[in-house]
Amino acid sequence: MRHGELLSSRFKVVDGVSAPNTALTNSQRPASGSYVDVQGVMAVHIFIKLGTIADALTFKVQQADAADGTLSDVSGLTKTILATDDGQYIYMMLDPRKLEDEDHHWITTTISGVSGNNYAAIMYLLEGASDGHMPVTQTSTVLPSDNVVAVTGYS
Numbered sequence: 001m002r003h004g005e006l007l008s009s010r011f012k013v014v015d016g017v018s019a020p021n022t023a024l025t026n027s028q029r030p031a032s033g034s035y036v037d038v039q040g041v042m043a044v045h046i047f048i049k050l051g052t053i054a055d056a057l058t059f060k061v062q063q064a065d066a067a068d069g070t071l072s073d074v075s076g077l078t079k080t081i082l083a084t085d086d087g088q089y090i091y092m093m094l095d096p097r098k099l100e101d102e103d104h105h106w107i108t109t110t111i112s113g114v115s116g117n118n119y120a121a122i123m124y125l126l127e128g129a130s131d132g133h134m135p136v137t138q139t140s141t142v143l144p145s146d147n148v149v150a151v152t153g154y155s
Helices: none
Strands: 011-015 025-027 043-050 058-064 072-080 089-094 104-111 119-129
Touching: 043 104, 058 089, 072 089, 104 119
Parallel strands: none
Antiparallel strands: 011 119, 025 104, 043 089, 043 119, 058 072, 058 104
């Protein structure tokens, strides 16, 4: 990213959990039918902000060949947390070229180990390619243009 360049001009923000004040379940985020399309992006940055945690949970990034396809693991992108990890961040990075094959360009995070009340927000940042290719258009409900505020020395 160049000095003064808006993050929103190089990254697409995708919600994994749309309401972080809703308790987690043993499920995929986003859910089947809404997996994240990472075709043509240079990198995927996944941030998980843990809220109140009651259980040891596992967050596992998985891949599929469709937005609702059968899931398989992405090697190396699994993190198990402790019930005492309240308030921490988890960061995972994925180079989409490391996915199973060209057809497996849909990803999600599978959450397991939930029995009590656990809270977290999951955000995917899809990084555009260095050749200027940008990910699929930013969803205005996730990052409306009027929520992008900047003070820079550039016009």
